[in-house]
Amino acid sequence: MEKELIEVDGRSGGQCLRTALALSSVTKKPCLVFNIRANRPKKGLAQQHLTGLNTLAKISDSKVKGNVLGAERIVFYPKSIKEGNYGVNIGTAGSITLLLQTLTLPLIFSPKKPSFRIFGGTDVPFSPSFNYSKEVFYQFISFLGAKFSFNLKKRGYYPKGKGLISFSKISSKLPLKPFYKVEQDKLNFIKIFAHSTGYPKEASENLSSLTKKLLQEKFPLVDLDEETEFNESIDEKGAGITLIAKFKDGLRTGSSSLQEKNKPPKKVAVQAVEFLLNEINSLKPIDSHLADQIIPFMALAKGHSTFETSALTYHTLNNISVAEKFLDVKFEVKGKITEPAEISVEGIGFKGQSE
Structure with missing residues (x-):
């Protein structure tokens, strides 16, 4: 007998689609995602969403209906992850870090360890930068019991997106651990990642210098570390800053800003520093961009999790809605949209489906 479809309204954006696909793969519950990005100027599947969907299907021999560019409705029938070495090319400057949100959960709950080389955008607008994802998100889920190898081979910027990363699971201890943190710990130090491709070497050095000066004014007693990266290129051009604040308890928060025309x-430096300053001054342990990403992990972990975040976002609320459709959980949210909030859930202690 065919399983009933979990129906997800994807009008709010790609986040609902990515989370629905990930949880569908983990739970082996087929899903229908409709109204995909209906509230966006350009509706339907963009190249990044389509590539994530097709990649998840390929590594698991899952059945998909509607996997074409611009589709506003897809159906996904999940199967188990396979071993293999996979090359993935988004084909545009679509975000690699967003694509990986489709793959990370399924890999955690599978005994298999496929590896990936993914071409696309590593540092592009409206998505986590490579360094933020590696230093904040993947660092966080390592506390829960999942460790990944996530390495940069080449930066990729908008509009060409010729970046390259390698990605694979190292280990996952199931069920995932719950997480409780409602206060920000002592700030240990801040690391500056300044990078440029296709500009003179001085571009990334100048970004780092400007950022360091601003940080010294805002955090005179905090140690600073710098990593400056310069890449020659005749067919790719971009530059940016990612800042990572590291706290005594091992948690991190971050901010990014990209060089753009005019x-x-x-x-660039001011934007990155101001956002980081706002997050640190909130005195909350989880930043507003990390909060939505960790929702499904909390729901799948064993036992009670509670965290406080600097700002409640619609992304977080949307991910809560999707998680509650797939899993027997109920989140408690204390706080108003755009304001600090406390989020709690009793996780189900999921250990994965039998292969």
């Missing part, structure tokens, strides 16, 4: 380097 955007001077000083503004």
Whole structure:
């Protein structure tokens, strides 16, 4: 007898689609995602979403209906993850870090360990930068029991997206551990990642210098570390800053800003520093961009989890809605949209489906 489809309204954006696909693969519950990105100027599956969907299907021999560019409705029938070495090419500057949100959960709950080389955008607008994902998100889920190898081979920027990363699971201890943190710990130090491709070497050095000066003014007693990266290129051009604040308890928060046309380097530095300052001054342990990403992990972990975040976002609320459709959980949210909030859930202690 065919399983009933879990129906997810994807009008709010790609996040609902990615989370639905990930949880469908983990739970082996088929899903229908409709109204995909209906609230966006360009509706339907973009290249990044389509590539994530097709990649998840390929590594698991899952059946898909509607996997074409621009589709506003897809049906996904999940199967088990396979071993293999996979090359994935988004084909645009679509975000690699967002694509990986489709793959990370399924890999955690599978005994298999496929490896990936993924081409696309590593540092592009409206998505986590490579360094933020590695230093904040993947660092966080390592506390829960899942460790990944996530390495940068080449930066990729908008509009060409010629970046390359390697990605694979190292280990996952199931069920995942719950997480409780409602206060921000002592700030240990801040690391500056300044990078440029296709600009003179001085571009990334200038970004780092400007950022360091601003940070010294805002955090005179905090140690600073710098990593400056310069890449020659005739067919790719981009630059940016990612800042990672590291706290005594091992948690991290971060911010990013990218060089754009008519955007001077000083503004790039100011944007990154101001966002980081706002997160640190909130005194909350989980930043607003990390909060939505960790929702399904909390639901699948064993036992009670509670965290406080600097700002409640619609992304977080949407991910809660999707998680509650797939799993027998009920989140408690204390706080108003765009304001600090406390989020709690009793996780189900999921250990994975039999292969």
